[in-house]
Amino acid sequence: MKDLLEIVWSFIKIGTFTFGGGYAMLPLIQREVVDKKHWATMPEIMDYYSIGQCMPGIIAVNTAAFVGYKRKTALGAIAGVFGVVLPSFIIISVIAAGLENFSNIATVQHAFAGIRVAVGALILDAVIKLFKGSVKNIPSLVICFSAFLLSALFNTSPVWIVLSAALAGLFLFSPRKRKSE
Numbered sequence: 001m002k003d004l005l006e007i008v009w010s011f012i013k014i015g016t017f018t019f020g021g022g023y024a025m026l027p028l029i030q031r032e033v034v035d036k037k038h039w040a041t042m043p044e045i046m047d048y049y050s051i052g053q054c055m056p057g058i059i060a061v062n063t064a065a066f067v068g069y070k071r072k073t074a075l076g077a078i079a080g081v082f083g084v085v086l087p088s089f090i091i092i093s094v095i096a097a098g099l100e101n102f103s104n105i106a107t108v109q110h111a112f113a114g115i116r117v118a119v120g121a122l123i124l125d126a127v128i129k130l131f132k133g134s135v136k137n138i139p140s141l142v143i144c145f146s147a148f149l150l151s152a153l154f155n156t157s158p159v160w161i162v163l164s165a166a167l168a169g170l171f172l173f174s175p176r177k178r179k180s181e
Helices: 002-016 023-036 042-054 059-102 106-134 138-152 158-172 175-180
Strands: none
Touching: 002 023, 002 059, 023 042, 023 059, 023 106, 042 059, 042 106, 106 138, 138 158
16 A cells, blocks of 8 residues: 555656646656656656557556556556646646636736746657657667658658557567568
8 A cells, every 4th residue: 555655646746746748747757756766767668658659648647557557557557647647637627717817917928938938848858858768770760750750741640650650660670670680
């Protein structure tokens, strides 16, 4: 029970201080789950993020479920999800109750503008960490830039990009290919 409460508390902290979605939470997950608690390695977190991105649902919830499951199987997954969702639920409920009354105040609008910039920086930090952790050779660099170009220039559906990258990974990184090199 103590381990489950520790999972819940860790993800409450992550969920409380994460603004801007799942990618913005990567530095907090790294600090809490990898550096502090040693529940997972950074490559494992990158894998959880990658799989979580491909699955339906919120990447933060998916990642919390993976980390919790690794720690304490199904109950750990539930604990991780509960912990990461609870702060958002409370914060959104409070904001929704009062936002109509405050959204037109210039100070509030300026605060949100500052938050958006900070969230952009956090997402950029997550992108850099994902890039450094994933792009280790020329084939992975080609997949990365191809995926970026398909998304940015051609507005290709993420589903097709992920499926294409998976196929390219199977082809470029297959054990048969490595043995012949």
